[in-house]
Amino acid sequence: MNLQPDISPVPAGAPARAGARRECAIVARGLKKTYAATKKSPAKEALKGIDLEIPRGSIFGLLGPNGAGKSTFINILAGLVNKTEGSVSVWGFDIDRNPRQARASIGVVPQEINVDVFFTPKEALEIQAGLFGVPKAERRTMEILRTLGLEDKADAYVRMLSGGMKRRLLVAKAMVHAPPILVLDEPTAGVDIELRRQLWDHVLELHESGVTIVLTTHYLEEAQELCDRIAIIHNGDVVACEPTDKLIASLDRKTLMVTPLAPPAAAPDLAPFEAELKPDGRLAIPYRPSKAQVAEILERLSAAGVRVRDLSTVEADLEDVFLELTYNSGR
Numbered sequence: 572m573n574l575q576p577d578i579s580p581v582p583a584g585a586p587a588r589a590g591a592r593r594e595c596a597i598v599a600r601g602l603k604k605t606y607a608a609t610k611k612s613p614a615k616e617a618l619k620g621i622d623l624e625i626p627r628g629s630i631f632g633l634l635g636p637n638g639a640g641k642s643t644f645i646n647i648l649a650g651l652v653n654k655t656e657g658s659v660s661v662w663g664f665d666i667d668r669n670p671r672q673a674r675a676s677i678g679v680v681p682q683e684i685n686v687d688v689f690f691t692p693k694e695a696l697e698i699q700a701g702l703f704g705v706p707k708a709e710r711r712t713m714e715i716l717r718t719l720g721l722e723d724k725a726d727a728y729v730r731m732l733s734g735g736m737k738r739r740l741l742v743a744k745a746m747v748h749a750p751p752i753l754v755l756d757e758p759t760a761g762v763d764i765e766l767r768r769q770l771w772d773h774v775l776e777l778h779e780s781g782v783t784i785v786l787t788t789h790y791l792e793e794a795q796e797l798c799d800r801i802a803i804i805h806n807g808d809v810v811a812c813e814p815t816d817k818l819i820a821s822l823d824r825k826t827l828m829v830t831p832l833a834p835p836a837a838a839p840d841l842a843p844f845e846a847e848l849k850p851d852g853r854l855a856i857p858y859r860p861s862k863a864q865v866a867e868i869l870e871r872l873s874a875a876g877v878r879v880r881d882l883s884t885v886e887a888d889l890e891d892v893f894l895e896l897t898y899n900s901g902r
């Protein structure tokens with residue numbers, strides 16, 4: 572497969588501070604968006620001055636509760652919403668100074684399935700390529716359809732495609748101009764696990780060919796599994812932006828699961844640790860890895876007369892991090 576994006580160096584006309592930005596696919600500085608008031612609703616500050624750097628080559632997750640500002644951010648990148656303040660560069664192109672190049676550097680897969688049912692996938696891609704001004708000789712319609720597993724549906728009517736195929740067609744449409752960045756806004760909302768897996772296989776193939784992937788998703792396990800970096804947006808602010816592992820480790824929370832030799836009648840007193848007796852007879856003992864060693868918990872268990880048959884540790888996951896950051900911050 573040869574769907575290499577055009578990953579040429581930062582061009583002339585790019586920001587003067589290109590050095591720091593060269594490695595970034597997307598840079599936002601002090602980005603604000605306020606939707607104007609209408610007769611029915613007051614003005615809404617959807618983005619409150621966010622700073623964000625999305626490295627080239629990453630699979631970057633943009634997470635946040637409903638209304639956090641994710642779509643607003645994506646729509647600004649795509650040139651669909653005008654920012655109120657701040658700066659954004661896409662693949663080194665400032666969206667104000669080089670809007671055409673910035674837009675050409677990004678392919679956006681929208682949340683809604685909005686494919687025209689009267690065209691075949693092949694025609695849909697040709698039309699899209701035309702809209703982006705891709706010369707006929709440079710179009711890679713069949714190659715893209717092949718990458719998205721739609722080659723044998725090239726001449727089928729779109730209305731005959733399954734929901735999963737239609738979503739893949741949206742990804743194909745977003746790739747017609749070979750952008751180095753692919754943005755997917757909730758690509759798997761309401762899609763069953765098998766279809767999600769298929770979509771991800773194809774998107775991962777694009778990533779392996781060099782495309783930087785940015786996605787928003789409500790499925791936290793999906794983000795944890797796929798994304799190497801994650802930003803959490805809450806109420807228009809970026810409340811975390813870290814490599815996924817680091818983000819999860821930052822919670823500094825683990826649970827030691829202990830299977831006692833004899834199931835206890837009640838949770839033992841392990842102060843300062845707290846044990847919870849699970850219905851299956853195991854003990855769940857949360858601890859902070861930076862503050863306590865498993866050995867200390869084992870000593871407390873021994874002192875309480877609990878003999879251990881088996882033990883394991885359970886890490887916090889992205890859901891815990893997400894809840895902590897979005898629940899406790901500024902509600």
Ligand SMILES: Nc1ncnc2c1ncn2[C@@H]1O[C@H](COP(=O)(O)OP(=O)(O)OP(=O)(O)O)[C@@H](O)[C@H]1O
Binds near residue numbers: 636
């Ligand atoms: N065109 C608009 N006019 C006025 N307010 C808007 C508009 N679009 C979005 N908003 C408001 O801006 C805030 C951020 O919305 P946005 O759609 O960016 O959030 P989101 O994180 O993408 O949410 P979701 O996960 O539900 O898609 C919300 O309060 C929303 O109601």
